[in-house]
Amino acid sequence: MAKTKKPTKTRLIKVIQDRVDEKIQATKAIVDHQIQIIDKRQEAVKNPSKIFRYKADNGQEYGLNLRQKLFCELYLELEGNGTQAAIEAGYNVTNVRGETNRNLAKSIATENLSKPAIFGFINVLLTREGFNSENVDKQHLFLVN
DSSP: OOOOOOOOHHHHHHHHHHHHHHHHHHHHHHHHHHHHHHHHHHHHHHOTTOEEEEEOTTSOEEEEEHHHHHHHHHHHHTTTOHHHHHHHTTOOOBOTTSOBOHHHHHHHHHHHHTSHHHHHHHHHHHHHTTOSHHHHHHHHHHHHO
16 A cells, blocks of 8 residues: 655645635625625615616617616626615615515516616626527537537
């Protein structure tokens, strides 16, 4: 039987330090992202009438307020969880005791997703990321062959 080398104390410390550094970097990225969301939410609250304009895939121009725009971005980021997107976008979904009313958040998300301007912007964001009929068909063909 061949002898395996015992890791040295220095080597173990290096491995542990590398893992700690990776965790720190991942945590920093998460915190930075959360700060960006908070900044966007605060901007939406400060400027409720500010309109973001975009051109939809059908060629029509639409306008969204900043909270609606943030809802769209969070909806995709949260993998289609409209309830959580409404909460994180800063919609007022608290009851009189200050607790989050998830049913109200769900209603707001449903209402938002039924609006052509919001649905259209979500489609624009999906298209930007390559999630359109043409690319999906190509991916299916690749997987089948």
